[in-house]
Amino acid sequence: MLKFLIRRVLTGALVLWIISMLVFALFFAVPNNVARQMAGHNATPTTIKLINQRLGLDQPLWEQYGKFIWNALHGDLGEDYYYQLPVTHVIAEALPITLSVVVGASIIWLLLGVSSGVLSAVRPRSFIDRLVTVLALFFYSVPSFVLGLTLLFVFYYKLTIAGFAIFPAGGYKPLSDGLNQWFFHMILPWITLAMISAATYTRLTRGSMLEVLGEDYIKTARAKGISERRVIYRHGLRSALTPVVTQFGIDVATLIGGAVITETVFSLPGVGYQSIKAIRNQDLPLILGVVLVASVAVVVANILVDLLYAVLDPRVRLS
Amino acid sequence: MALLEVNDLHVRFNTDDGVVHAVRGVSFEVEQGKTLGIVGESGSGKSVATQTITGLTRGARIEGTAMFEGIDLLAATPEELRSVRGVKIGMIFQDPLTSLHPAYKVGWQIEEMIRAHQDEGRKKARARAVELLSLVGIPNAKTRVDDYPHQFSGGMRQRVMIAMAMALNPALLIADEPTTALDVTVQAQVLDVMRKVQEEFGTAIVLITHDLGVIAEMADDVIVMYAGRVMEKAPRRDLFYANHHPYTEGLLASLPQRNSSGGRLLPIKGSPPSMINPPQGCPFAPRCPYVFNRCVEETPALVPVFRREDHLSACFLSGHQAEREQGKEQMRVALLEEAQLESARLESAKLEGIA
Ligand SMILES: Nc1ncnc2c1ncn2[C@@H]1O[C@H](COP(=O)(O)OP(=O)(O)OP(=O)(O)O)[C@@H](O)[C@H]1O
Ligand code: SF4
Ligand SMILES: [Mg+2]
Numbered sequence: 001m002l003k004f005l006i007r008r009v010l011t012g013a014l015v016l017w018i019i020s021m022l023v024f025a026l027f028f029a030v031p032n033n034v035a036r037q038m039a040g041h042n043a044t045p046t047t048i049k050l051i052n053q054r055l056g057l058d059q060p061l062w063e064q065y066g067k068f069i070w071n072a073l074h075g076d077l078g079e080d081y082y083y084q085l086p087v088t089h090v091i092a093e094a095l096p097i098t099l100s101v102v103v104g105a106s107i108i109w110l111l112l113g114v115s116s117g118v119l120s121a122v123r124p125r126s127f128i129d130r131l132v133t134v135l136a137l138f139f140y141s142v143p144s145f146v147l148g149l150t151l152l153f154v155f156y157y158k159l160t161i162a163g164f165a166i167f168p169a170g171g172y173k174p175l176s177d178g179l180n181q182w183f184f185h186m187i188l189p190w191i192t193l194a195m196i197s198a199a200t201y202t203r204l205t206r207g208s209m210l211e212v213l214g215e216d217y218i219k220t221a222r223a224k225g226i227s228e229r230r231v232i233y234r235h236g237l238r239s240a241l242t243p244v245v246t247q248f249g250i251d252v253a254t255l256i257g258g259a260v261i262t263e264t265v266f267s268l269p270g271v272g273y274q275s276i277k278a279i280r281n282q283d284l285p286l287i288l289g290v291v292l293v294a295s296v297a298v299v300v301a302n303i304l305v306d307l308l309y310a311v312l313d314p315r316v317r318l319s
Numbered sequence: 320m321a322l323l324e325v326n327d328l329h330v331r332f333n334t335d336d337g338v339v340h341a342v343r344g345v346s347f348e349v350e351q352g353k354t355l356g357i358v359g360e361s362g363s364g365k366s367v368a369t370q371t372i373t374g375l376t377r378g379a380r381i382e383g384t385a386m387f388e389g390i391d392l393l394a395a396t397p398e399e400l401r402s403v404r405g406v407k408i409g410m411i412f413q414d415p416l417t418s419l420h421p422a423y424k425v426g427w428q429i430e431e432m433i434r435a436h437q438d439e440g441r442k443k444a445r446a447r448a449v450e451l452l453s454l455v456g457i458p459n460a461k462t463r464v465d466d467y468p469h470q471f472s473g474g475m476r477q478r479v480m481i482a483m484a485m486a487l488n489p490a491l492l493i494a495d496e497p498t499t500a501l502d503v504t505v506q507a508q509v510l511d512v513m514r515k516v517q518e519e520f521g522t523a524i525v526l527i528t529h530d531l532g533v534i535a536e537m538a539d540d541v542i543v544m545y546a547g548r549v550m551e552k553a554p555r556r557d558l559f560y561a562n563h564h565p566y567t568e569g570l571l572a573s574l575p576q577r578n579s580s581g582g583r584l585l586p587i588k589g590s591p592p593s594m595i596n597p598p599q600g601c602p603f604a605p606r607c608p609y610v611f612n613r614c615v616e617e618t619p620a621l622v623p624v625f626r627r628e629d630h631l632s633a634c635f636l637s638g639h640q641a642e643r644e645q646g647k648e649q650m651r652v653a654l655l656e657e658a659q660l661e662s663a664r665l666e667s668a669k670l671e672g673i674a
Contacts, residue, residue, distance in 0.1 A: 225405030
C-alpha cells in the first residue's frame with residue numbers, strides 16, 4: 001500500500017516534469033511575439049528589447065527552463081507577464097472557484113446519473129426507462145453554453161424582471177462572504193455542468209447495472225430471499241459502480257483543469273478562465289501554472305481511482 | 320402428501336423471435352427427505368422449471384400450480400415467496416465461481432441470509448456461519464469466514480454455497496447442476512457433502528444434472544426432460560434397468576465408459592427441436608429410431624407403463640427394449656423390401672419406355 005503510493009507519486013512527479021518540458025518546448029517552437037504584443041503598435045526595437053530582457057526571454061532556453069524548475073521546486077512559479085502577480089497567487093484565487101463549481105456539480109450529476117441509471121436498468125424497456133433515455137440523450141447533445149445561457153435567461157433575466165431577483169447574472173462570491181451568497185452564485189453553473197455530465201452517468205450506470213443484474217450472484221441473492229431493494233443496491237449497484245468510479249475520476253480531474261465554457265458563461269474567473277487568458281496573452285508562466293494544476297489533478301485522480309478500486313473490489317491488488 | 324407437488328407447469332417467454340415455450344406441462348412431486356433427479360440435454364427447461372417454482376424466472380408467462388407446504392408458490396405474492404426462498408427452499412447453482420458476490424466476505428454472505436429471515440444479532444449469525452462452514456468441510460472455518468470468494472477454490476466455493484443454502488435448515492434444496500463445473504474428484508466430495516447434509520437435516524433435494532452417473536449415486540426418483548416436457552419418470556433402478564422411453568435409452572447408450580470422461584453424456588444424434596412453435600407430435604420423433612406414423616400425428620401423453628403407477632413414459636411404444644430391437648429389425652426389413660419393390664417398378668417402367 002505504502003509502496004504503491006510512493007511509486008505512484010514518483011511517477012506522477014515524472015509526468016509533471018515531462019509535461020512542463022513539453023509546454024516549454026511548444027511555447028518556443030512556435031514564433032512568439034510577447035514583447036511586441038505588450039509594447040503596442042508603435043514600439044521601438046529598444047522597448048521590445050527591454051521588455052524581453054525584463055521577462056528573461058533573451059536568455060538561452062535551457063537557462064530559462066532551469067530557472068523555472070529551480071524556482072518551481074521551491075514553490076515559486078514565477079510572475080505573470082502582464083500584472084507581475086505571482087502565478088501561485090493567481091492560481092490560489094482561481095482554484096477555489098473552479099473547485100466550487102466542479103465539486104458541487106459532480107455531486108449533483110453523480111446522484112442524478114446513478115439513480116436514473118438504476119431506475120432505468122431495473123425495468124428495462126419500461127416507460128420510465130425510455131423517458132430517462134430520451135432525457136439523457138437530450139442533455140447529452142445540448143451544448144453547455146446553450147444550456148447555461150438558457151438558464152441565465154430564465155432564472156436570472158425573466159425572474160428578475162418578474163420581480164424575483166433570486167439568481168445573479170454570474171460572477172463569484174467566496175464562501176467567506178456567506179454560504180447563501182456563494183450558494184446562489186453557484187447553483188446555475190452547477191446545474192449546467194451537472195445536467196450535461198449526468199447523461200453520461202445515466203447511460204454508464206444503466207449499462208453496467210443491466211450487466212450486473214444478469215450475473216449469477218444476483219440470482220443467488222434473490223434465492224436467499226432478501227428484499228429486492230437490497231438485491232438491487234447492496235448486491236447490484238455495489239458491483240456496477242466500478243466503471244462509474246473510473247469515469248468520475250477522469251471527469252472531475254479534467255474539469256479541475258478548467259470548466260472553460262461554464263466558467264465563461266457565468267463569468268467565473270476560475271482556472272478555465274485563467275487558462276484562456278494565458279493562452280491569448282502568450283503568458284508563459286501562467287500557461288505553465290495552469291497546465292501543472294490540471295496535470296496534478298489528473299495524476300491525483302488516477303491514484304484515488306486506483307485506491308477506490310481496491311476498496312470496491314477485493315480481488316484488485318495494489319501493486 | 321408430497322413436500323412439493325408441481326402440476327402442469329407451463330412457462331413461456333416473449334422474445335423478439337416469438338414465444339419461447341420453454342416448459343410445457345411439467346408435473347412432478349418431491350417427497351420429504353428424498354432426492355428427485357432431473358436429467359435432460361441442455362435447453363430442455365430444467366433450470367427454468369425449477370427456478371419458476373421459487374419465483375426466480377422474470378418476465379415470463381407462467382401457468383400451473385406448485386403446492387409447497389399448503390401454499391401454491393405460483394400464485395404467491397412476492398412477499399410470501401421471499402419468506403419461502405432461503406427459509407424453506409435453498410438453492411445452489413451450477414457455477415460456484417460466479418454464484419458468490421465477489422465483493423463480500425463469504426461469512427458476511429451467509430450471515431446476510433440468516434439475518435434477512437431471523438431476528439438474530441451479528442454475533443449469533445456469525446457463529447452459525449462458522450458452524451455451517453465446518454459442517455460442509457471447510458478447514459479453519461473460524462478464520463475462513465473472513466475470506467473473500469476469490470480466495471477459495473471452485474469446490475470450496477460450492478461448499479460455501481451449500482452451507483449458505485442450508486443455513487436456515489430448509490425442507491427442500493434445489494441444486495441446479497451443482498457439480499458440472501467441478502472436476503471429478505471434487506464432484507464426488509461435493510456430492511458427499513450434500514448427502515451428509517441431507518442425512519443430518521432430512522432435507523429433500525431436487526438435483527438437476529446432465530450426468531447420469533450423479534443420478535445413479537444420488538437420486539431416489541428420476542424425471543427425464545426433453546424439449547420442455549417430461550419424457551419419463553421412474554424410480555432410479557427402473558430408469559437404469561427397465562426404462563421405457565427411447566430418449567432415456569439414447570441417454571444411457573450415449574453414456575461413455577465410467578473411466579473415460581467421468582460419466583458425462585455424449586450427445587444423441589440430431590438436435591432438440593426449437594422451443595418456438597414446435598411441430599405437433601412427439602418432440603423426439605425426428606431423432607427417434609423407432610418413430611412410426613402415429614408419432615408425428617399425435618403428441619404422446621405421460622402415462623403409466625408396465626402396469627406400474629410409479630413409472631410413467633410419454634411414448635406410444637409398448638414393451639421393453641428387446642422387443643423394440645425386434646420391431647426395429649422388422650421395420651428395416653419392411654423398408655428394404657419396399658425400396659426394392661420401388662426400384663423394380665422403376666426398372667420395369669423404364670423397360671416399357673424403351674419398348
Ligand atoms: N429469460 C428467457 N428468455 C427467453 N428464453 C429463455 C429465457 N430463459 C430460458 N430461456 C429458454 O428456455 C429454454 C430452457 O432453458 P433452461 O435454462 O431451463 O435449460 P436447461 O435444461 O437448464 O439447460 P442447461 O442444461 O443448459 O442448463 C432454453 O431454450 C432457453 O433458451
Ligand atoms: S412416441 Fe414415437 S417418436 Fe416419440 S419416442 Fe415414442 S416411438 Fe419415438
Ligand atoms: Mg440449466
